[in-house]
Amino acid sequence: MTAPAIEIRQLRKRYHKVEALRGLDLEVPRGSICGFLGPNGAGKTTTMKILLGLIRPSDGWAAVLGDDVRTHGLVARSRIGYLPQDPVFPPNQTVRGVVSYVARLYPGHPHGRALRRRVDGMLDRVGMADKARRRVRGLSGGERQRLGVAQALISNPELVVMDEPSAGLDPVGRRDMLDLIAEIGGETTVFYSTHILDDVEQVSDTVVIINNGRAIAAGPLESILETSDSEYTVRLRGATEGTFARLTAEPWVQSVDAQRRREVEQWRVRVTDGAAAADRIVPTLLADDGCDILEFHLSDRRLEDAYLEIVGADDGD
Amino acid sequence: MAIDTHTAGVAWVGSTGVLRGELARWIGARGLFHLVFWLLMIDGWLYFTVVTQHTPFGSLGYQSLITMLLLFVPLAAIVLAEATVVGEYRSGVASWTVSKPVPRWGYVGGKLAGLWIGLSATGILIPGLVAYWWLPKVRPYRFVTPEAPPLGRFLVTLLIISLIVAFFITLTALLGTVIRRRGVVSLITLFVYAIARTPPRELWSGWDTYTPAGLISDQLGNWSTVTEYVYGDPLGATSAVAWTIVASLAFAAGAALVYQRLEL
Numbered sequence: 001m002t003a004p005a006i007e008i009r010q011l012r013k014r015y016h017k018v019e020a021l022r023g024l025d026l027e028v029p030r031g032s033i034c035g036f037l038g039p040n041g042a043g044k045t046t047t048m049k050i051l052l053g054l055i056r057p058s059d060g061w062a063a064v065l066g067d068d069v070r071t072h073g074l075v076a077r078s079r080i081g082y083l084p085q086d087p088v089f090p091p092n093q094t095v096r097g098v099v100s101y102v103a104r105l106y107p108g109h110p111h112g113r114a115l116r117r118r119v120d121g122m123l124d125r126v127g128m129a130d131k132a133r134r135r136v137r138g139l140s141g142g143e144r145q146r147l148g149v150a151q152a153l154i155s156n157p158e159l160v161v162m163d164e165p166s167a168g169l170d171p172v173g174r175r176d177m178l179d180l181i182a183e184i185g186g187e188t189t190v191f192y193s194t195h196i197l198d199d200v201e202q203v204s205d206t207v208v209i210i211n212n213g214r215a216i217a218a219g220p221l222e223s224i225l226e227t228s229d230s231e232y233t234v235r236l237r238g239a240t241e242g243t244f245a246r247l248t249a250e251p252w253v254q255s256v257d258a259q260r261r262r263e264v265e266q267w268r269v270r271v272t273d274g275a276a277a278a279d280r281i282v283p284t285l286l287a288d289d290g291c292d293i294l295e296f297h298l299s300d301r302r303l304e305d306a307y308l309e310i311v312g313a314d315d316g317d
Numbered sequence: 318m319a320i321d322t323h324t325a326g327v328a329w330v331g332s333t334g335v336l337r338g339e340l341a342r343w344i345g346a347r348g349l350f351h352l353v354f355w356l357l358m359i360d361g362w363l364y365f366t367v368v369t370q371h372t373p374f375g376s377l378g379y380q381s382l383i384t385m386l387l388l389f390v391p392l393a394a395i396v397l398a399e400a401t402v403v404g405e406y407r408s409g410v411a412s413w414t415v416s417k418p419v420p421r422w423g424y425v426g427g428k429l430a431g432l433w434i435g436l437s438a439t440g441i442l443i444p445g446l447v448a449y450w451w452l453p454k455v456r457p458y459r460f461v462t463p464e465a466p467p468l469g470r471f472l473v474t475l476l477i478i479s480l481i482v483a484f485f486i487t488l489t490a491l492l493g494t495v496i497r498r499r500g501v502v503s504l505i506t507l508f509v510y511a512i513a514r515t516p517p518r519e520l521w522s523g524w525d526t527y528t529p530a531g532l533i534s535d536q537l538g539n540w541s542t543v544t545e546y547v548y549g550d551p552l553g554a555t556s557a558v559a560w561t562i563v564a565s566l567a568f569a570a571g572a573a574l575v576y577q578r579l580e581l
Contacts, residue, residue: 053415055581074324074420092347101341104330104334104338105417105418105419
């Protein structure tokens with residue numbers, strides 16, 4: 001059986017008195033584009049650094065593409081491309097020099113003209129071909145990020161790890177970065193952290209949410225969205241008191257937020273059991289002839305809602 | 318723990334990649350800058366003293382050359398090693414490099430070896446050979462034209478200076494990995510350099526036997542042991558050479574060992 005791209009079991013990391021990871025479990029399937037979400041200080045960068053062998057875990061186990069990062073970290077890293085948060089490169093090197101240097105660190109790299117062709121092709125792919133001779137110290141933040149992507153991909157890695165790849169980019173740069181992630185996602189596994197939930201919704205097929213050093217939700221994006229409570233929007237007119245009383249008495253209704261504008265009332269009905277609500281909400285609303293239903297729909301759940309709900313619930317525990 | 322051949326192959330490619338990258342910098346703009354700098358610093362100054370000055374250096378060109386190399390190149394080694402080890406650690410370049418398939422000992426070894434080779438070539442070998450070529454051709458202001466020592470002996474002298482440079486590079490690297498503060502590392506290493514040039518022999522008699530002081534200090538005679546060697550004196554400090562090599566290897570190994578445990 002093929003090992004997952006990333007497999008982590010009961011990973012712990014303690015910095016003096018602070019416990020950054022508290023028994024993290026997660027699994028990222030091969031071929032997925034996995035968004036790694038969590039509040040600041042949740043342990044995202046710590047997890048990535050452990051996968052890259054930059055810091056040692058206090059306890060637990062982590063493997064990349066089947067290679068234990070403690071005992072076979074070097075081999076694991078030979079299959080990973082990594083874009084750090086705020087990437088730093090030797091300031092006096094040229095853009096082409098940086099990418100060529102990184103390419104030569106990986107086993108099986110091409111030589112001579114073949115290497116140059118690969119480097120130039122990669123710079124072209126990330127939109128840096130015309131800046132190949134520029135020195136790193138003269139690059140803007142967005143250009144540095146593109147260079148970071150080029151050096152992460154130059155070895156044709158089986159897993160690309162990116163720590164907040166679109167942080168600090170302007171809207172065009174962010175759009176380009178998302179396009180690039182979606183593009184490389186067709187070729188390899190991508191595991192990236194971000195705070196921008198819109199980005200995850202656009203390009204990710206898998207999501208892991210981490211909070212206080214533990215994974216609190218993980219799986220396909222659709223299942224994360226379904227995990228959270230559903231919400232219906234209802235607009236009605238007439239004698240609504242009976243319908244309101246009937247609805248709020250249902251066990252699958254969590255709350256009904258009612259707002260009245262002239263003779264039209266709008267309800268936001270939050271439900272705890274999506275299946276029960278799907279079966280029962282329409283008959284419940286239509287049971288009373290005294291009011292007219294003007295509008296009824298299941299509100300679109302967005303990842304941001306689901307994320308806030310999941311993290312909020314975890315913080316409340 | 319046994320290292321399988323695949324892991325060893327990955328480690329070899331990563332480590333030699335770091336070394337090649339470092340050497341490439343010395344072949345490029347950095348090397349050119351150093352070459353011009355050292356030619357002006359060593360040969361330019363030497364020409365000035367030999368041709369125009371009233372000092373006795375005018376007749377003793379090769380001793381002057383060795384003295385200048387011993388004086389300046391180790392200082393440059395300290396500054397550059399500190400920039401490499403502490404500078405790259407603090408800037409994040411080290412973290413970035415070892416996130417690739419590069420073993421940490423390979424990173425430290427590649428960086429130090431590259432620096433040593435680059436500085437030895439541009440700061441010692443080329444200025445030394447250039448001076449070896451032109452010194453017998455000049456007409457000094459005073460005394461006589463310097464007589465060239467045998468080329469083999471001259472090259473061995475340059476090699477010994479290069480070993481002393483390796484000593485200071487690796488010492489700075491070890492201190493840099495432990496302390497990781499540029500000013501503090503500079504102060505300690507410069508203090509060691511000062512001690513090596515003027516060792517307090519009243520405190521310990523082993524300076525000349527067990528440390529590079531036996532090669533570079535000039536308190537025993539008019540010139541340091543290395544300087545006197547270039548003109549035919551026997552190298553009376555072979556144990557100092559041996560201990561300089563041993564200490565350099567130990568410092569490099571220590572730096573790699575400390576780096577292995579750093580959280581980046």
